[in-house]
Structure formats: C-alpha cells, structure tokens
Amino acid sequence: MLELIEVSKSFRMGLFGRNRKVAVQDVSFSIKEGEILGLVGESGCGKSTLARIALKLIDPTSGRIVLNGTDVTDMQEKEFRVHRKQIQIVFQHPEGALDPHYTLMASIAESFNKLKIPKGDRKAFLERLADEINLPLEILDRYPNQVSGGEIQRAVLARIFAFQPKYLILDEPTSMLDLSVQASILQLLKIKAKQDRMGMLFISHDLEAVRAICDHVMVMKDGKILEEGPVERVFESPGTPYMRMLISSI
Amino acid sequence: MINNTTNCVLIMRARLTRVIARNPQRAAGLAVLLALSLMAVFASQIAPHDPRQTGIPYQAPSFEHLLGTNDLGQDLFSELIYATRVSLVIGFFAGIISLVAGVTIGVFAGYYRGWAEELLMGTTDVFLLIPGLPLMIMLAAYLDPSMWNIIIVVGLLWWCSTARVVHSRVLQIREMQFIESTRALGFSDLYIIIKHVLVNTKDIIFAKFSLAVASAMLSEASLSFLGLGDPMNISWGEMTYFAFSRGGFANDMWWWYLPPGLMICISIMGFLMVTIEDRKDSKLLELI
Amino acid sequence: MMLLCIRNLSVTFDTLRGPFRAIEGIDLDLYEGETLAIVGESGCGKSVLGHAIMRLLDDIATVDGSVKYKGQEVYSMEKSELLNLRGKSISLVPQSPSTSFNPVLKVGEQIKEIIEKDRIDKGPAAKKRAIDFLAKAGFSDPLSIYNSYPHQLSGGMCERALIAMAVSVEPELIIADEPTKGLDALSRKSLLAMLHEMAQGASMIMITHDLKAAATCRRVTVMYSGEIVEEGRTSNLLNSPKHFYTQGLLEAQPSRAMLPIKGRHTLLSHNDIGCRFRERCDAADEMCKNHPVLRRRDVMEWVRCHHA
Numbered sequence: 082m083l084e085l086i087e088v089s090k091s092f093r094m095g096l097f098g099r100n101r102k103v104a105v106q107d108v109s110f111s112i113k114e115g116e117i118l119g120l121v122g123e124s125g126c127g128k129s130t131l132a133r134i135a136l137k138l139i140d141p142t143s144g145r146i147v148l149n150g151t152d153v154t155d156m157q158e159k160e161f162r163v164h165r166k167q168i169q170i171v172f173q174h175p176e177g178a179l180d181p182h183y184t185l186m187a188s189i190a191e192s193f194n195k196l197k198i199p200k201g202d203r204k205a206f207l208e209r210l211a212d213e214i215n216l217p218l219e220i221l222d223r224y225p226n227q228v229s230g231g232e233i234q235r236a237v238l239a240r241i242f243a244f245q246p247k248y249l250i251l252d253e254p255t256s257m258l259d260l261s262v263q264a265s266i267l268q269l270l271k272i273k274a275k276q277d278r279m280g281m282l283f284i285s286h287d288l289e290a291v292r293a294i295c296d297h298v299m300v301m302k303d304g305k306i307l308e309e310g311p312v313e314r315v316f317e318s319p320g321t322p323y324m325r326m327l328i329s330s331i
Numbered sequence: 332m333i334n335n336t337t338n339c340v341l342i343m344r345a346r347l348t349r350v351i352a353r354n355p356q357r358a359a360g361l362a363v364l365l366a367l368s369l370m371a372v373f374a375s376q377i378a379p380h381d382p383r384q385t386g387i388p389y390q391a392p393s394f395e396h397l398l399g400t401n402d403l404g405q406d407l408f409s410e411l412i413y414a415t416r417v418s419l420v421i422g423f424f425a426g427i428i429s430l431v432a433g434v435t436i437g438v439f440a441g442y443y444r445g446w447a448e449e450l451l452m453g454t455t456d457v458f459l460l461i462p463g464l465p466l467m468i469m470l471a472a473y474l475d476p477s478m479w480n481i482i483i484v485v486g487l488l489w490w491c492s493t494a495r496v497v498h499s500r501v502l503q504i505r506e507m508q509f510i511e512s513t514r515a516l517g518f519s520d521l522y523i524i525i526k527h528v529l530v531n532t533k534d535i536i537f538a539k540f541s542l543a544v545a546s547a548m549l550s551e552a553s554l555s556f557l558g559l560g561d562p563m564n565i566s567w568g569e570m571t572y573f574a575f576s577r578g579g580f581a582n583d584m585w586w587w588y589l590p591p592g593l594m595i596c597i598s599i600m601g602f603l604m605v606t607i608e609d610r611k612d613s614k615l616l617e618l619i
Numbered sequence: 620m621m622l623l624c625i626r627n628l629s630v631t632f633d634t635l636r637g638p639f640r641a642i643e644g645i646d647l648d649l650y651e652g653e654t655l656a657i658v659g660e661s662g663c664g665k666s667v668l669g670h671a672i673m674r675l676l677d678d679i680a681t682v683d684g685s686v687k688y689k690g691q692e693v694y695s696m697e698k699s700e701l702l703n704l705r706g707k708s709i710s711l712v713p714q715s716p717s718t719s720f721n722p723v724l725k726v727g728e729q730i731k732e733i734i735e736k737d738r739i740d741k742g743p744a745a746k747k748r749a750i751d752f753l754a755k756a757g758f759s760d761p762l763s764i765y766n767s768y769p770h771q772l773s774g775g776m777c778e779r780a781l782i783a784m785a786v787s788v789e790p791e792l793i794i795a796d797e798p799t800k801g802l803d804a805l806s807r808k809s810l811l812a813m814l815h816e817m818a819q820g821a822s823m824i825m826i827t828h829d830l831k832a833a834a835t836c837r838r839v840t841v842m843y844s845g846e847i848v849e850e851g852r853t854s855n856l857l858n859s860p861k862h863f864y865t866q867g868l869l870e871a872q873p874s875r876a877m878l879p880i881k882g883r884h885t886l887l888s889h890n891d892i893g894c895r896f897r898e899r900c901d902a903a904d905e906m907c908k909n910h911p912v913l914r915r916r917d918v919m920e921w922v923r924c925h926h927a
Binding site: 261268289331 | 662773774775800801802805806808830867868871872873878883884
C-alpha cells in the first residue's frame with residue numbers, strides 16, 4: 082500500500098520567494114494493490130503536484146509518505162532509489178515522454194542492464210512486453226516522431242512494466258489521444274490492475290474515463306480533497322455541489 | 332564474399348546519396364574539410380619541396396614553384412601545404428578546449444541549477460563581456476609565441492558562448508518529461524546526463540564546435556598577422572604576415588598573400604557549411 | 620446561400636520519403652450561417668483541410684482541386700485578395716494556444732494589431748474593441764488580460780483569447796482547429812458555449828477529435844485516412860451512424876462500451892485502391908477491395924461504404 086498522510090506542498094513565488102503558493106493542502110489517501118483510484122479536478126487544482134510528491138520527484142512541505150509500511154518521506158535520493166522501481170508514472174503529453182534520439186526498442190530496453198536480464202533472454206523479454214501492451218514488433222524500430230501518440234504511450238508503459246512496478250501514477254495519460262486509442266489503453270490499464278494486482282492513481286479530468294475504469298474516486302479543488310468514495314456512489318449521488326457541477330458538465 | 336563487399340559498397344553509396352540529398356550544403360562542407368585534413372596529414376607527400384630549403388628569391392609562379400618563392404627563395408606552395416597542418420591543428424585543439432570547458436560548464440549549470448548555475452553562468456557572462464581580440468593580443472604578446480600558447484589563449488576565450496548555448500538547451504531538455512520519467516525509473520544523474528542530456532544536445536555541441544574551430548582559426552590568423560604567431564610553425568595567418576613584412580605586398584606578389592587568405596576563407600566556409608541544419612518536414616509533422 | 624464550395628481537393632506533401640497525400644478528393648459544401656464539425660483521428664488530414672481552405676499550404680505542398688469562396692476561386696486569387704480573404708473573411712483559430720501568440724508581445728496588443736490590419740478600427744478605438752471582445756470571450760477582467768503576456772495565461776485562457784482575436788474582425792467564416800484540446804470538462808463546456816455565441820451570424824468549421832464538441836455543431840463530417848467517409852446532420856449521424864468507422868468511434872467512448880477499433884491507423888498506404896478502413900473493419904469482404912465512392916443516402920447524408 083502506498084499512503085500519503087496529510088501531505089501539503091507550497092511553492093515560493095516571486096522575488097526572494099516572498100509569496101507562497103499552496104498547491105496541495107493536507108491531502109491523505111492510499112493506493113491499494115489491485116485498485117484504481119481516480120483523482121478528478123480542473124486544470125491547476127494541484128493534481129500534477131500531488132502525483133510528483135507520491136513519486137518523491139518533489140518533496141512535500143509537510144506530511145508523510147509511507148510505502149508498504151516504511152516511511153520514505155525523509156529518505157535521500159540515493160537511499161530511495163531502491164524503492165523507485167516500485168512506483169512509476171505516465172505523463173500526459175506523449176511528445177516528450179520518450180527521448181527522441183532513441184528508437185522505441187532502445188528506450189524500452191534501456192533498463193535491461195539495470196534489471197540484470199541476461200543477454201540471451203532480452204529478445205524474448207522484449208517480445209513479451211510488446212505483446213502485453215499490444216505494440217506490433219515492427220514499430221519498435223521507429224523513433225518517437227515516426228509513431229502516433231498512442232503508440233508512444235504504449236512504449237512508455239512497456240518501459241515501465243519491465244520493472245514490474247507495484248504502483249502506477251497516471252497523470253492524464255490519455256487526454257491527448259484519439260478516442261479509439263484511449264479506449265484500448267484504458268482497457269489495458271484496467272486489465273493490468275486486476276491481473277497483476279497493480280495499484281494505480283488515475284489522474285484525469287475526463288469524468289467518463291474515470292467512471293469507466295476506477296474503483297474509488299477523489300475530487301480535488303484548490304489543493305484540497307473535497308470528496309472521496311466508491312465511483313458509483315460519488316457519480317450517482319455526489320456529496321458536494323462542486324462534484325455535481327463537474328458531473329453536469331459531461 | 333565478393334557479393335557481400337559489393338552489397339556493402341552499394342549500401343554505403345545509397346547512404347551517401349541520401350546524406351547529400353538531405354543536406355547538400357553539409358555534404359559540400361564535409362568534402363572541403365576532408366580535403367583539408369588529407370592535405371594536412373599528407374603534407375610531406377603533397378608538397379613538392381621542403382619549405383625550409385632556400386633558393387632563388389622572389390620568383391614568379393612557374394611549374395617548378397607553383398606559387399613562386401619568398402625572400403629566402405623558399406617554395407611558397409609547399410609552405411602553404413605545410414601551413415594547413417598548423418592552422419588546422421591550432422583551430423582544432425582550440426576548438427576542443429573551448430568545447431570541453433563550455434559543455435562541462437553549460438551542462439552542469441543547466442542540469443543542477445541552484446547556486447552552481449548562478450556562479451558558473453555569472454562567470455561566463457563576465458568572460459563574454461571581455462572584448463576577445465584585444466585580450467588575446469595582450470596575452471599572446473605577454474606569453475612566449477608558441478603554438479600551444481596560442482591554442483590555449485584562443486580556446487579559453489571561446490568557451491563562454493558554447494557554455495551559454497549549451498546551458499540554455501540543457502535547461503530546455505531537463506524540463507522534458509522523459510528526463511523526469513527516467514529519473515523515476517531510478518537511473519542516476521550521471522547516466523541521465525550522458526545518455527539523454529548530452530545526446531540531445533549533440534547537434535548544438537557539434538555546430539558550436541565547428542563554429543569554435545572556425546573562429547579559432549580566424550583569431551589565430553589575426554594574431555599571426557599581427558606578428559604574434561609561432562615562427563617555428565608557420566600557419567596561413569603567418570604567411571600573410573610574412574608576405575606583408577617581407578616584401579610580398581610591396582612587390583605586388585599576389586601569389587604570396589592571396590592563397591593563404593583564400594585557404595582561410597575556404598576552411599572557415601567549410602566549417603560553417605557543416606553546421607547548416609537538416610531540412611526537416613517539421614511543418615508537415617505539425618499539421619498531421 | 621453557399622459560402623464555401625470545395626470540389627475534389629487533394630493536398631500532397633513532398634517528403635523525404637517521397638510524396639505523401641494527406642487528403643484526397645474532398646468535396647464539401649458550407650452554407651451561410653452553418654456550423655460544421657470535421658471529425659477524425661489525428662493524422663486523418665482534418666487540419667490539412669482547414670489550412671488548405673485558407674490556402675496556407677502553398678509553399679510546402681501541392682494542392683489540386685477547387686476551393687470556391689462565395690463563388691470566387693481561392694486558388695486563383697491575387698495576393699492582395701488573398702490577404703483580405705484571410706482574417707477579414709475567413710479567420711483561423713489555430714491549434715496550439717500556447718504557441719500561437721507571439722511570446723514577447725502583450726496579448727491585447729496582438730488582438731489590436733489584427734483589428735488595425737483589417738482596417739476595422741484604429742488606435743484607441745481598436746484597443747477598446749479588443750477589450751470588448753475579450754470581455755465577450757468570458758474574461759471578467761478583460762483589461763488585465765489585454766495587458767498580459769501569453770505565458771501568464773493558462774492553456775484555456777489562451778484559447779479564449781485566440782477565439783476573441785479571431786472573431787474581433789467579424790469574419791464570415793471561422794475555422795477553429797481543435798479548440799477543446801487538452802481542456803478539462805468544465806472549461807470545455809463553457810468554451811464551446813462561448814465559441815458558438817461569438818460565432819453567431821457567421822459560419823463555422825470546427826476541426827476536432829472530440830465527439831462532444833462535434834455534437835454542438837449542426838452538421839458533422841467524418842474523415843478517415845484523408846477521405847470523407849460519412850457526412851450528415853449531427854443528431855442523425857451521432858445517433859445512427861452508417862459507416863463502420865463512425866460506429867467504432869462512438870463505441871470507443873468511455874461512456875459507451877469503451878471498445879477500441881482493431882488495428883492501427885496507418886498513414887502511408889495510399890497506393891491501395893480498396894476501402895481504406897477495410898483492414899480494421901469487421902464487415903469487410905471481397906467487395907471492399909474496390910474503392911467505395913461517397914454515396915448520397917438521403918437529404919444531406921453521405922456515406923462511403925459498400926455495406927451501408
């Protein structure tokens with residue numbers, strides 16, 4: 082279980098950091114294995130900051146991050162690196178998601194050394210990964226600018242799945258994709274969560290997508306969680322006027 | 332076996348034609364640089380005479396002496412060939428020095444940000460403000476006139492613009508998502524810098540390097556023309572200086588001062604043409 | 620009255636890998652005051668079509684066919700006529716809001732510049748007009764937006780300002796390229812409402828991959844792989860689509876079955892003569908190896924499929 086307990090983050094803005102901008106305020110939640118937790122809210126509500134805190138890409142101003150019972154909040158980067166592979170992230174924009182100088186195959190296989198996969202098994206391992214995410218093998222030789230956004234996102238997933246992470250943070254992974262591509266990636270994630278018992282935080286402003294794949298959902302506004310509950314309950318009888326407004330805008 | 336070789340040749344040729352078709356200017360620049368390098372490497376084979384061997388002075392061009400002789404009767408054509416070596420070596424090594432210093436500073440300042448950035452880029456800005464040529468003249472006049480001193484002086488003055496450009500490119504790259512996601516996969520900073528940041532900066536580094544070499548050659552020529560060059564290793568710049576100080580200009584011997592000047596122009600143009608960017612179907616990609 | 624009449628329009632790009640036909644044989648009519656959505660996946664050529672209408676591809680592509688604007692052929696216009704056509708008659712709301720403004724000029728100044736270029740107003744009057752249109756675009760404090768630089772605005776705000784800029788010259792036709800891309804549900808809803816309100820009296824072509832946005836237009840054209848595959852009144856088309864591709868798109872929505880269309884959208888297979896969708900279509904058979912024509916099924920309803 083990945084827990085965030087009363088996490089807050091504020092940024093210093095302006096000259097000499099005179100102004101403080103609170104991005105996330107006292108947010109607590111936990112991602113359980115095999116469960117997809119949705120996080121909805123408007124642009125700028127602090128969703129992406131929260132995602133980066135969960136990954137320890139930025140440190141929270143206050144609050145704790147607990148990974149499988151271990152408090153990792155104050156761990157230095159070096160110490161935390163062993164836990165890194167357990168939590169992974171997929172970003173919104175496919176354009177910058179992969180290094181444009183490497184083929185999809187090179188990007189996916191980048192970590193094979195690190196994962197200590199024997200040379201002889203690499204091809205089979207790569208093929209298995211590609212198959213898992215429905216990426217045709219002939220596409221793997223291409224560069225990111227020669228494939229579609231959906232295919233890049235798939236390659237990103239393959240690259241991440243090689244580490245067999247336990248938790249996945251999805252920062253609007255499909256909002257830039259075409260409908261059909263979005264559908265196939267959402268299906269893939271849903272299956273992955275159930276089969277491999279992966280825990281996911283699905284950040285999105287697409288309420289329909291959230292409803293389609295999430296088990297639980299949180300509603301965020303101005304850095305605070307307004308409402309949380311099982312998807313069906315929240316969508317059927319939203320407890321806050323804000324969530325009612327969001328639902329009515331579908 | 333034979334089949335394999337022909338195949339190889341065919342593939343190489345196809346590749347070459349593609350490079351030329353994609354960017355004819357760069358191909359032309361590369362050809363110029365290749366010719367110059369060959370000239371420098373095989374100077375002793377190409378030059379018809381030993382450039383130090385003396386003979387009848389002030390001869391006009393002839394078959395024996397393609398560019399005539401100087402005031403000591405030394406063959407100018409051979410001198411020109413040998414000078415290629417000196418000019419290229421000075422330009423190349425000065426370029427390397429500026430490259431190593433500039434890229435290291437630019438990458439570290441851009442990737443780590445914070446006070447290191449302030450310090451490094453602040454220093455760079457100070458260096459950028461110093462007028463280059465006068466300082467070079469001062470340093471070159473103060474130090475012994477040796478080739479390596481010139482290389483160091485010129486090289487150390489050219490790193491700052493490289494550092495600036497690399498720095499701003501690195502700033503751009505470090506904000507890209509693949510850097511963050513590679514970090515999330517647990518790769519170390521050094522790995523990310525080498526495999527991702529540098530690789531994505533290499534176009535700029537390469538372009539900056541050829542510009543630095545070209546500028547170094549030009550600075551060297553200016554210094555030499557002012558008589559601050561290394562008399563033991565005669566470069567093109569120095570040839571024009573000698574033509575000026577030892578009677579070439581006075582006797583209207585254009586075959587003495589014009590060829591080295593032309594060689595400087597051609598090699599600089601070669602380096603500049605190499606930096607011309609690929610034509611890309613960027614507009615098309617944007618629309619689709 | 621017919622405002623725009625496109626016949627047999629094709630656009631070919633000359634790429635390093637050889638010619639690439641982005642759109643082929645497009646026929647499209649647009650009447651005055653009408654709103655039309657062009658829907659399709661990325662790479663289907665919908666943006667190219669939008670640019671080709673305004674003749675913005677002259678120097679990078681070969682364009683064949685005819686685009687008539689109010690009966691006048693766009694592709695035989697003089698330079699000065701063309702400059703009048705762009706902006707004053709047809710106004711484009713470009714795709715990427717964050718890069719479509721000049722980053723070093725204030726947003727308002729750029730709107731004012733357009734107003735002055737089209738000689739609608741000058742000086743203070745032009746500034747007032749720019750502020751008025753920013754207010755109409757839903758900004759509660761238009762003056763501060765006028766004085767902001769593009770990087771100070773969010774994506775949604777930039778999009779609004781771009782729309783204000785496009786409508787401020789009162790064009791007869793607005794071409795909006797992916798106006799809702801990347802916006803959250805709330806912003807999308809209010810932006811679409813604002814766009815339709817501001818476009819009132821004018822005609823609009825909305826290029827989009829977002830079926831919800833398309834649903835706000837009167838007529839919808841579906842494009843696949845450079846061709847129009849289906850066209851019809853919005854309610855008919857979205858409720859009972861005839862082409863298998865349109866059906867697939869609708870079923871892919873998360874609110875429906877969320878079923879992906881099988882296979883992948885390939886870009887460069889235009890030497891092929893059959894139906895371009897047949898590899899991904901469950902109903903494909905021998906007949907589909909012949910290229911289907913765009914058939915008229917009913918009043919204002921067209922479909923390119925042997926089985927529909």
